[in-house]
Amino acid sequence: xxxxxxxxxxxxxxxxxxxxxxxxxxxxxxxxxxxxxxxxxxxxxxxxxxxxxxxxxxxxxxxxxxxxxxxxxxxxxxxxxxxxxxxxxxxxxxxxxxxxxxxxxxxxxxxxxxxxxxxxxxxxxxxxxxxxxxxxxxxxxxxxxxxxxxxxxxxxxxxxxxxxxxxxxxxxxxxxxxxxxxxxxxxxxxxxxxxxxxxxxxxxxxxxxxxxxxxxxxxxxxxxxxxxxxxxxxxxxxxxxxxxxxxxxxxxxxxxxxxxxxxxxxxxxxxxxxxxxxxxxxxxxxxxxxxxxxxxxxxxxxxxxxxxxxxxxxxxxxxxxxxxxxxxxxxxxxxxxxxxxx
Numbered sequence: 131x132x133x134x135x136x137x138x139x140x141x142x143x144x145x146x147x148x149x150x151x152x153x154x155x156x157x158x159x160x161x162x163x164x165x166x167x168x169x170x171x172x173x174x175x176x177x178x179x180x181x182x183x184x185x186x187x188x189x190x191x192x193x194x195x196x197x198x199x200x201x202x203x204x205x206x207x208x209x210x211x212x213x214x215x216x217x218x219x220x221x222x223x224x225x226x227x228x229x230x231x232x233x234x235x236x237x238x239x240x241x242x243x244x245x246x247x248x249x250x251x252x253x254x255x256x257x258x259x260x261x262x263x264x265x266x267x268x269x270x271x272x273x274x275x276x277x278x279x280x281x282x283x284x285x286x287x288x289x290x291x292x293x294x295x296x297x298x299x300x301x302x303x304x305x306x307x308x309x310x311x312x313x314x315x316x317x318x319x320x321x322x323x324x325x326x327x328x329x330x331x332x333x334x335x336x337x338x339x340x341x342x343x344x345x346x347x348x349x350x351x352x353x354x355x356x357x358x359x360x361x362x363x364x365x366x367x368x369x370x371x372x373x374x375x376x377x378x379x380x381x382x383x384x385x386x387x388x389x390x391x392x393x394x395x396x397x398x399x400x401x402x403x404x405x406x407x408x409x410x411x412x413x414x415x416x417x418x419x420x421x422x423x424x425x426x427x428x429x430x431x432x433x434x435x436x437x438x439x440x441x442x443x444x445x446x447x448x449x450x451x452x453x454x455x456x457x458x459x460x461x462x463x464x465x466x467x468x469x470x471x472x
Contacts, residue, residue, distance in 0.1 A: 387471055
């Protein structure tokens with residue numbers, strides 16, 4: 131349903147003369163994606179894509195475009211009557227992607243799915259495909275089989291795409307299973323060849339340099355005063371992999387959930403230090419101002435306060451790094467998942 135809504139919103143923008151086809155292609159082509167979203171950067175949307183109601187790209191690219199749609203087109207979303215469909219669908223996805231999911235949410239999610247289906251019939255009756263009907267089955271499916279994210283086809287499609295690309299590039303179809311298995315083993319060996327730089331089975335240093343204690347900022351020295359001696363060898367890491375998730379200065383993670391409303395409090399990685407085979411991560415805590423329904427993003431402000439974080443605890447809440455975007459001189463973090471304490 132995400133590509134359908136994205137296409138319908140852009141068509142409405144053209145019909146209302148808010149944007150031209152050229153404007154849409156330029157925006158989707160020139161938009162600067164964050165470091166983590168850039169791996170799923172969708173191709174530019176051209177006129178033929180909208181006339182045929184087909185958004186090009188992989189499933190992950192289509193989801194990325196859908197997720198960042200209000201950020202890319204923030205100046206026109208107030209004029210689009212179909213934005214109500216986008217908002218309701220985002221809320222449904224937030225529950226579908228949640229892990230864990232509370233039983234008390236299912237009845238509310240059921241009402242959301244029925245509302246989305248009714249809005250589709252009212253506003254876009256020609257686009258009511260079987261997938262739109264299947265949305266109303268999500269609550270019952272969750273009650274029977276559990277978390278939908280565990281049954282997601284995105285992971286399968288990602289693996290399938292890799293093997294399909296290898297098969298097409300090998301040009302050898304005598305024993306394709308052997309070719310695919312061998313190439314996958316070689317790829318795994320390449321990814322694991324830096325095992326000697328690993329701090330543990332789950333943490334691998336990608337790049338680091340020696341740094342003197344005096345070169346660290348006073349605030350970082352104050353945080354490490356109890357754990358680090360001036361004679362210790364300190365390495366500043368520009369990038370590490372934790373459970374195959376790349377972490378670097380500037381990455382944003384969820385630090386904790388605040389209050390009964392479980393409002394996410396974010397922090398931005400300030401520096402990553404390796405001290406005597408221990409990895410220490412210093413981050414700047416961010417102040418969550420509010421949740422913007424139109425942008426479907428949290429507005430945040432930088433506080434300048436540094437803290438030492440436990441990355442394992444952060445990833446137990448949300449196991450991904452995030453990007454921030456500037457909209458009208460304010461910083462926003464876009465996240466689809468409804469977060470809750472386990």
